[in-house]
């Protein structure tokens with residue numbers, strides 16, 4: 001469903017998406033893990049891990065970029081969302097930063113299209129509705145200041161997130 005001409009929400013597996021970059025919900029070590037991170041490394045192959053280990057790590061809220069290995073995308077932007085610890089540990093700002101720094105990296109690499117998963121809402125336990133509000137607000141703010149990437153795709157994997165995103169997008173369109 002289009003939020004505006006640059007932002008779309010779909011349901012699916014981000015490892016199959018053929019945008020210039022896909023965003024990975026990684027951890028600070030960049031050494032791989034479960035969830036979307038595990039799927040990206042499994043399907044993308046060892047080149048991605050090699051590039052991640054060379055970079056050495058990524059702080060929460062920051063983002064780094066590597067090859068996408070065997071994936072259909074050209075690059076993987078690895079960002080680290082916050083672990084939800086009850087809400088009083090700067091989680092909201094850190095999640096916003098994870099989205100914004102991923103998009104800024106796409107901008108500085110002149111990437112036209114980027115696909116983003118629902119960062120922190122799996123293993124890291126961030127409440128899904130709050131996370132979706134932060135993600136949509138961050139992207140809405142970003143696109144008013146930056147003309148690239150022209151296409152931003154929110155890729156929801158689980159049904160809950162897909163329903164939440166669609167209902168928020170509908171509200172924003174009213």
Ligand code: AR6
Pocket residue numbers: 012013014015025026027032033034035036037038039081117118119120121122123124125126155156157158161
């Ligand atoms: N495509 C798109 N989204 C997916 C996919 C997929 N193939 N698989 C899962 N998701 P999570 P986090 C969704 O747990 O919460 C890893 O171990 C999933 O439904 O992948 O940021 C890392 O190494 C959820 O909505 O990431 C870290 O240690 C969203 O992706 C830790 O998990 C995020 O869930 C990061 O936890």
